[in-house]
Amino acid sequence: MWGFKTSVRQAMLAALLFAAHSGAADPHVEFNSVSGEIYLTKMSDALALSVLSDPDTVQLRLLDSASARSMVLTVHESADGLKILPRFPLREGEIYVLLVQTDSGVQIEHTITIAAEEAPIPRLVSFSPGQRYIPANALRFYVTFSEPMAKGQMQRHIRLELSDGSQVVSPFLNLQTELWDRDQRRLTLLLDPGRIKQGVGPNVAGGAPLQEGRDYRLVVDADMQSAQGTPLGASMSASFSVSAPERRPIDPQKWTIVSPPAGSLEPFFVSFDRIMDEGAVRRLLSISAPSGEVIQGTIETDGAMWAITPERSWQRGAHTLVVQHDLEDVSGNTVRAPFDANAGTIGATDTAPLEITAVIQ
């Protein structure tokens, strides 16, 4: 461990110094884990004054810090000594060194160990699309973990393999930023659009990352860590097979709608003709009552179907299924255009939501 020798040397030096100051008591250091404050007591008035007049005499850093720089802190007078207030909370599982060093040498050196609560081991809890077969031009995967995860690990710890264990090279778009949800449980993996778009260099040279008729698995390796620094411990994977690419725009006329009976609390059910983007469909599909009021309820979807169980029983009459034009399937096709559109056709369509009437009787 860093600085062991240095620490011993400095401790001895400190002991000598204190011995030279006859009558000086050993300063006492106490960390209050609730307030995050550090109290220095039983120190000589001279030392306390010296520290107060020059707070740079106080250094607080990680035991194994590569830098000699102290973390940001302020020093305050307290009832029986000094109070040190770190600008940021000390982190669990770390060992800090508090050093008070005046012109005459090291006056205090004290380690503060911050206990870590045992953090749960993260697990991969879902992979979307969750279907057995995924179209060869799929654009987006979602992986969801049981715990909030640490950013910055995607390139190192997530890979796509063929069922024989050979790795698919660079399947994902190399972005500087990772696309997590706010809780950092769900990560969006964008397959490199350059390899999916037909006729593009990467597509022609490297082929699409997913080949029709083959079996794949997405692997999250054992070292992928939660936000609390706990690794998965064992690699986890999700397997799927690849079917023909889906290159048609979304056409809601091809959906199958099962309307519930009026007066019931049964779900209103839509079965798609393809796999929709699960995130987008949850957000961009809704149903309105004959009054125009949006139906509130619990939505269930696996991308292949969408169902809403209402909070209040269904009214009789013409309801409207509202499809926002940004709705995408897993291959990035929208209501307005396929992912690969013929030149000059994108942007021609109206951007108003599509409305489909469903009569509830």
Next chain:
Amino acid sequence: MITDKSLLLASVATLALASAALADGAQMQSAGALAFDNGNVLFVGDAKEGVVHAFDFGESGFDDQAEYQLGRAQTFEGRTIFNGLDQEIAALLGVAAEDIGINDMVVHKPSKQIILSVHRGLGPDAEPVLIKINNGAVELVDLDTAAHTSIGVGPVPTEATLEFGQPLNSLAITDIDYYNGEIFVAGISNEEFSSKLRRMAYPFDDTVSTSSIEIWHAVHAQYETRAPIISQTITELNGEPTLVAVYACTPIVRIPLADLQDGAEVRGTMIGEMGFGNTPIDIVPYVNGWDQTSNFIVTNTNRSAVTLPVDAVATAEPMPHGDGVQPFFAVGGVTQYTMPLSGTLHLDTIDETWAVVVRRSPEDPRNIQLHTLPMPFFFDRADHVVEMNWEDGPDPFGYKAAPPVSYN
């Protein structure tokens, strides 16, 4: 056993700490893309909250860095302001270097002060901070000294979505640019593959114009695709304010600002292709001090940086598209010159002579450096195996005659 007294004391201490924390920068939930207006207003992209913050620091908000020597341009010698920049910032924040993220960098041009957006921690509770480089030292930016406003740009949780927990969709803000009283915000959604550019006036008036931009991809002989903008800059081309944008895979596109109206479906003009297998990072304008030409530099993940003359961007013909066009896989279109930069993570210009980069050291990629580079070539002699650097090598420009640079 906890006595009433100690419990009371502990509570008071916690309250004091909480209020202290609130007073300092609590406006931000995350800190990503950075931009300045032409003065002292710093814009910070906050993807987690789905807003752009504006911090107005006023005239005295930045420390003048004129005395800090940035290197010696005459002999093509940049200055390493920090080796282990991540370690220095981590020490200031009291965490290990692997527990911080350096998200963006911008230079306050009037003072030449370098500002970095940093996360303390890698989890969803990471604390966002702004770091400034003050005459060679890393320091925290005190946000309490700034007047704060913000405007929503990302998905906003509604009561209905909150009922089932936080919504999962978010917008990663990839770039913010200021131009003539407005900011332009580009981002990538985690649930939607599109290019929506948000435009809003500053000071904020709560009005956000959103345009969807479609581009022709020259590399697709037959097809075109919507795609997200990664980085952009705004400049006058032939007297017309124009957005110049670089995309994920990797067209260069020209869009007149006048086209970016709320709800508009805009078709950008693709004027160049930077070659596949690469993602651009930043596009930054600069003036070549040697010939006074205006240029853009584009940094890349998997390729060297390139520069594009502004004149060439202004006059470039749209790349051919439509029936009969063959697929196009290489670098093409508008004139591009390769620049000797690689391993660049963030880049900005400091003044007419100097640029600054956060980069992986050419000698040790584990070493994150804050390093200056003399313009217009962004070339540091020490980074390269150059005959002139050898002790018994030729010295046609007299570099060796120059005494070693000693820094203040």
